[in-house]
Amino acid sequence: MKTTDGYDEIREGVRALCADFPDEYFRRIDEARGYPEAFVDALTRAGWLAALIPQDYGGSGLGLAEASVIMEEINRCGGNSGACHGQMYNMGTLLRHGSEAQKRLYLPQIASGALRLQSMAVTEPTTGTDTTRLKTSAVKKGDRYVVNGQKVWISRIQHSDLMILLARTTPLADVKRKSDGMSIFIVDLRDAIGKGMTVRPIANMVNHETNELFFDDLEIPAANLIGDEGRGFKYILDGLNAERTLIAAECIGDGYWFVDRAVRYANERVVFDRPIGKNQGVQFPIAEAYMEVEAANLMRFRACALFDAHAPCGAEANMAKHLAAKASWEAANACLQTHGGFGFAAEYDIERKFRETRLYQVAPISTNLILAYVAEHVLGLPRSF
C-alpha cells in the first residue's frame, strides 16, 4: 500500500531490511518460541533502533514521527516490533533524567547496540495497575541500594544487558502523596542475575519473552540511581507518551497488514463461482476495519506532532494507543473471518499476528485505564479509583 505522508525514505529503508526476514522467518521463530536475534541485529546495525538517541550520543536524533514509522513498517511487513521496541524507548528515561556522566556512559553503547536496554520493570503481581502501591523496596546502605521484592511480566530480560527498575525508596506510609517516594535505577543485569536477582520465564499466548523477577538483597551501586531519589514515578510517566505513540504505530502497521491480506484473499478465493470479495458481507468488515485504522493513524500523527513540538500530548498519545489497538484488533478479526478455515493455519501467519496484536489492549496499559484517563483528565469527570 502506497503512502503519501512524507516518510517514504524511512519506509523504503525499513521495508528493504524487512524483505530479508519474510513471513517464514517470523513463523519459524514463533513456532520455536525463539528470539528474532538476526532481525534485531540487522535493525541495530542499520541504526533504526537508535532513532530517538540524539546525534551527540551516537544516535540519529530523529523525531517521534520518524521513529513511529520505523515501528509501523516492521509490523506492516509481517514482523513484530515487540521483540525490540524497548531498545528504542526505554532509554528515554535516561536521556531526560540521567546525569551527563550516565548519558555519556550508556547512550553511545545503546546506540551502537553494544548494550541492550530492552527492559523496564514496573508491574508487580499483587498491585498490578495500582503502581503507587508497588512493594519492591530499595534501601540505601552506604554507596549501595539493597533491593527486595518481586516484579511480573518484565519483558526481554533474557535479551537485555540493562534494565530500568522502579522501586520504593520511602515507604508509602511516610510520603505526602502516594506518587512520591519511588525511584528509578539502571540495573546491570550481568551483575544482578544470580547475585540477588532471579528470573523465571512466563509461558504466554504470544511469542513474547517475559518474566517474573525476584529480588533478594540485590545490591545496586548508588551511582545507578537516575535523577533525584523519590521522583521516579514522575520520570516513568514522562516516558509514557512516547511509548504509547510508538505502540499505536505498531498497531497501525498490524492493521494495514491485516487489511492487505484480507483484500488479497477476498480477491483470490473463489467460492460459488465468484471471488468471495464480491459479497458485501465479506467486503464491509474489511472496509470498516480500513477506515478505523486510517482514523487511528491520524491521531497517531497528531500525537507525534505535539510530542515533537514539545507540547503536552498525554491525551493524544493515550487516544492514539487506544484507537490503534482497537482498530488493529477489528482488522485482525475481519482478516481471520475473511480467510475462513485457512485463517487458523499457521502458514498464513494470520493466527500469529492475531495473537500478537491482541496484547496491545492489555499492555503496556489496559484499555480501561486509558478510558479512565480521558474521562478524568480530558473531560473533567470525577476520578473513579
Ligand SMILES: Cc1cc2nc3c(=O)[nH]c(=O)nc-3n(C[C@H](O)[C@H](O)[C@H](O)COP(=O)(O)OP(=O)(O)OC[C@H]3O[C@@H](n4cnc5c(N)ncnc54)[C@H](O)[C@@H]3O)c2cc1C
Ligand atoms: C506480554 C506482556 C508483556 C508485558 N511487559 C511488561 C514490561 O516489560 N514491564 C512491565 O512493567 N509490565 C509489563 N507488562 C504488564 C502490563 O503492563 C500489565 O499487564 C498491564 O498494565 C495490566 O496490569 P495487570 O496485568 O496487573 O492487570 P490488573 O491491574 O490486575 O487489571 C486487570 C483488569 O482489570 C482492569 N482494571 C483494574 N483496575 C481498574 C479500574 N480502576 N477501573 C477499570 N478497570 C480496571 C484492567 O483494565 C484490566 O483489564 C506486560 C504484560 C504482558 C501481558
